[in-house]
Amino acid sequence: VQADGTDGNCVTFVLHDEDHTLGNSLRYMVMKNPDVEFCGYCITHPSESKINFRIQTRGTLPAVEPFRKGLTNLMGVCQHVLNTFEVRLSLKRSGA
């Protein structure tokens, strides 16, 4: 984790062993948060499997907050998708 500046608003997280799969979906989740002023990720070098994930919040909110919330929301979305998928699958199987 590298912090920029004196306040905790603007933080760059270095995530190891990750690529666009998590990076893009996490960025999408964090962008939905109205407190976030800037959110982006980049892959420093394609040979190394790590991403730089940067969050900047407006106001005084520490940047770790939207990161945590984004991760939790992404988990919620996945759970919802899984449940819906399984329900539909069992409906289709029992109806056929």
Add this chain to the structure above:
Amino acid sequence: QAFRVDIIREEEGTLEFDMVGIDAAIANAFRRILLAEVPTMAVEKVFVYNNTSIVQDEILAHRLGLIPIRADPRLFEYRNQGDEEGTEIDTLQFQLKIKCSRNPQAAKESSDPNELYFNHKVYSKHMTWVPLGNQTDLFPDADFRPVHDDILIALLRPGQEIDVLMHCVKGIGKDHAKFSPVATASYRLLPDITLLQPIEDEAAELLQKCFSPGVIEIQNIKGRKVARVANARLDTFSREVFRHESLKNLVRLARVRNHYIFSVESTGILPPDVLVSEAIKILMGKCQRFLNELDSVPME
């Protein structure tokens, strides 16, 4: 969230389903995980005891690695780094021992290899499972074998034999493509065809020919033939309609932004619906990993 999943079609190894109300980033994440991060078991190490066939050792080992093995990867663990031997919880052992011999009863002038020789074609059905340690107790009814029995591995002639022992481990597609559980996993967006003006008679016939069959339907309203968009889903978006001057400005081709049509084809190791569930769970697992790290590592 106004989100729904519709299962359209489920066949032997293929699953086609729709996801509506999801975003491109998440749909792509699922596709990437299906291709590269759902684990499977595949042959990793081949111990060659005797190989007098024409096929070189390394080529034979490469071919054996690509054979899909019917073994549920959730029952096994990953092998530890640097562990050469392999334990019973992370390794499956297979043996391939076959020798080609001449058939003494063959007719004198026959040139058909099927008649002349025994065992001259080595198929994947000749691979047998050799239980390690207590695997017979752990998996009493399991039958570990390749998914398809008729994969041709090598060709032999009399006097040649192959005697190898294979270790299968659990891995992911990111490491080597042989571990990928899907033949292919793809998605496309639902096409959205709008007719800006009513199109009639010959123009309607021409319009129907421009699109894939079944997309445009011609109805008879008050004696005139009128075209109507019947099933936009079947369209393959060939944009043929824009080549015709008369129809160019009357049709608008677009895509529905959040309606994804997924198509998942499994290699047979796991059924495709299980693969999709596993992929979703893996994405959740990744998030959980970072949440745990956030909580455990103190932030400066």
